Amino acid sequence: MPMIRQTLIILLVLQTITSCVASTCDDRPLRRPLRSSYDYIIVGGGTSGAVLASRLSEGSDSVLLVEAGRSDLENAFVPVPAFSSTIQLTPDDWNYFSVPQKRTGLGLNDRRGYWPRGKILGGCSSTGYHAHNRGSKFDYDEWSREGAKGWSYKNVLPYFLKSEDMQIPELSQSRFCPMQSNIKNGTRCSSVSCFLRRVLHRPNLQVSVKTHCSKVLIRRRRAIGVEVIKDDKRLRIFANKEVILSAGIINSPQILMLSGIGPASHLRKFGIPVMSNLPVGKNLQDQLSIILHYTIDDDITYTSEKLTDSANFQQWNASRTGILTRAGTDGTLFAKTAPSSQTPDNYPDVWILGFSYASDVGIIESGLKFNYKPNVIENQVKNADSSGFNLFPTLVRPESKGTVRISSNNPFVAPTITPNHLASAKDIKTMLRGIRLAQKLVATRSFQMVKPRFLRRDFGRICKQRFNSNAYWICMLRHFSVHIYHACCTNRMGARNDPSAVVDQKLRVRGIRNLRVVDASVMRNQIAGDPHAVAIMIAEKAADIIRCTDTVGKWRRQVSSLFQCH
Template sequence: MEFDYVIVGGGSAGSVLAARLSEDPSVTVCLLEAGGDGKNILIRAPLGLIATLPGRPKINNWAFETVPQPGLGGRRGYQPRGRALGGSSALNAMLYVRGHPSDYDDWAKAGCDGWGWTDVLPLFRRCERNVRGSDDFHGASGPLEVAEQRSPRPISRAFVDAAAEVQIRRNDDFNGPDQEGAGLYQVTQFWRDGKQGERCSAAAAYLHPVMNRHNLKVITRAHATRVVLEGLRARGVTYRKGRAEHHVTARAEVILCGGAFNSPQLLMLSGIGPADHLRARGVEVVRELPGVGQNLQDHLDYIYAAKTRDTDVLGLGPVGACKLIRDIMSWRRDGTGIVASPGAEAGAFLKSDPDLERPDLQLHFVAALVDDHSRKWHLGYGYSCHVCVLRPWSRGQVGLDSPDPMRAPRIDPKYLSDPRDADLMLKGARITREIMNAPALRSYRRKEVYTRDGMDDAELMSHIRARADTIYHPVGTCRMGRDAGAVTDPQLRVHGVQGLRVVDASVMPTLIGGNTNAPTMMIAEKAADMILAQARG
């Protein structure tokens, strides 16, 4: 098979890119995705994430693990990543957050021309069909449906009230003129045309509606094993489907959209990366690029958890079971009820110091007692509040354990390896406790699950190291830039290899101050423009 463009990975970036490139009828596109078609009920129903996120069994989920983390008491972290068309947008909490404008200006200042806030805002607006309509910050005619939550729980509104009681202002739009404050999140969820309440993944928004295009071929259950190189030019991709190995040729470009773990892994399996690391794993070096797999950044997440007598949350008990059955029928009828909930209904962007220019902490308030990525359940009912450091200083890496392409990559985030992250996480935990103890929420609490009032800093920090883990925002392992450590240039072309690009969250030089799904789709929108412009000369 031969196409102009071969895209590896049909996730948040790959779905957008395949749809945008194939808008040109003169261009042929092949998209390879290791998972399924991204259309099953556990994806369409937002609450389905409680089945897909834990990775037990691995439903639409790579369910990776990290190497043991010294900063987390030697524990292995869990890294769920989407394995289906739509990628991680098929199993995330659907929160639509762009980050802070200064994050993108920081990219531009670091040498990534064309990636400043004024450059990317029009792309964000082009992505979305926001229920609020079009204005200076939002778009109303894009493929991605951005909605208000269908049925937020009263306890989530109580979180916003509790934040106000401790002098944290309300914010009805985290993507508006000011990010700081507490409020309810907007979500990537259908709000019209009979799909109200369903998840609007990147695939559902961009790809599924156009899969019948004559110039677009989507191959699912296709696990890419190597980029085929002719000298220092990418010519195609080999992949496994079932027990057979196949090859697809790219006349113009191979584009990797596997994300912060899979894209650097595939580069290294193809001989592109740190030379010593590749040789030690038995991989022939084709192009030495020491930055491949380096610069891993992620949002480490600490969770405050409490039990409640309130049964209007997700929990394990007879009242909750009856309500869930009722809400399943409600969701099927009109897209409302807890089945439509993102789980993390409310949140906040906070400054650990009022003199800061931008928030450095983010909270996610969940109308359920989340423990160990929903892999540990508690009888009864509860709620939880997550806090993460938005721009961590710790840097990790992704590598190979072996040259076997079917093995998982070696993931080492090096959480809390920089002591500044630990100090800021402790401040965030203290602020979270202050909100949880405010009157509006204190009335909901029956008891805390793991912590208690009066813990000193040493006790609380020990508890953080024992329980903190990712909130699913790994980036940076194929970062763009112009320096010797960069993997791609600002046009996302791999340095020193013709016909090869990386388009996903791995190209981010630094982690943005917020959730990473919307920025990943923006990156793909911009990449499509750059690729088509180059093709037209």
């Protein structure tokens, strides 16, 4: 067992016992027996699903939220912001891997990227790295121009504001500020802990964990319920009003295809009757990144020793303060690097994330998971340091598109994920500009104060091109570029006549009544940022669409002056 996880398990024993006592009380509503029908059935208790369930149950309608994973209270690592990586490659993650890649992945086992997704109440909001980015206003205005009417920045900003509790005063004073994160009072603020758990007592809301949805029940092109497997029993539960899929960018398209909604030729391969021939899973957009590590002398960054120090843990456990209240992503930079007159000057194409982690042995073995080959890990261990930081030049809006496909008609068989990274030459050029921008950043006087030294990763000189040339970095991208958990768009929204769209502007699945998708899979295009905040916004807006209400009038009036010229 890796050192960090083994030590943390020992440190968390006391808290685990405390959490288990609390869960006896807090999770009691999760143990109610399932009924035969509900007004709304939401599939997926992740980032969007938990928010949507909390909103739809505000009235008298009965709501069932089904989640394949267990309660978040059963994992003592979840509330600690610094411990996200300890949840990866555990039963609380779906542990998906991509298919072998053609143009990338030379440094990965079988050229397959690791695609973590939370299989726990709260989904990725319970397992991810807390980043909160709305994206650029131009992202949403583009959605609207392309046919997703009602999703311009003017339309969605009030829904962001509704869910936010911004506590960073520097935001109103400067273009630079601390990282915006879903952390409150030193603890992870997931969609469960900050939205759902406080309303679990509602008599019209039921949450069923360890409940795997196998398909949507459809009769005469109308969704009438879901089929689920719980406690090894196959059950059918019916929806009086709607079925809503909020299972995420991998599982929502999988469930649709298992239900007969998707590319007809693909479904027929598995003997699945076609209910609606739609481009489900065809628009996978993923933000590719590469890690640039710099070693420094000053002991000012995360190390495995600090993360496992009992004093730091005791401080967090007692007061929710200290180093464990940070996720490690301490800063981000968005920049437009392309000399294009077709996009606004402040529309970014590159995102640089700053992680204040050293590359010591414990971090290498137990930190972010990428499915590196054993010899890559061995080389990193040989070149481990005691203090340093990482910069992640990241492709904001990939031109390369991938797919999600079912690989079996068995709902327990993982779908096929094909990211198709770097299929476009434009994406390679953008990544090269991102690397150069990161190098310029490190060369600034502020960074040079800590004397950063770049740590090469091309052990054995596997990239034989001249060091730091564009050819060298293209080779490095082929070997070491990675998925950093920010994919979207596999059930794209669009206008009724848009052949690329799976759902319409009201998130209704085309051709099937009483069925919607509400999660990051409906995003039309990738945004400048992490999709997490967008998934919450989508749920907030969907709740109003479904109920035909307007709950954001206060925030709309608050920001109306920003749009008076448009």
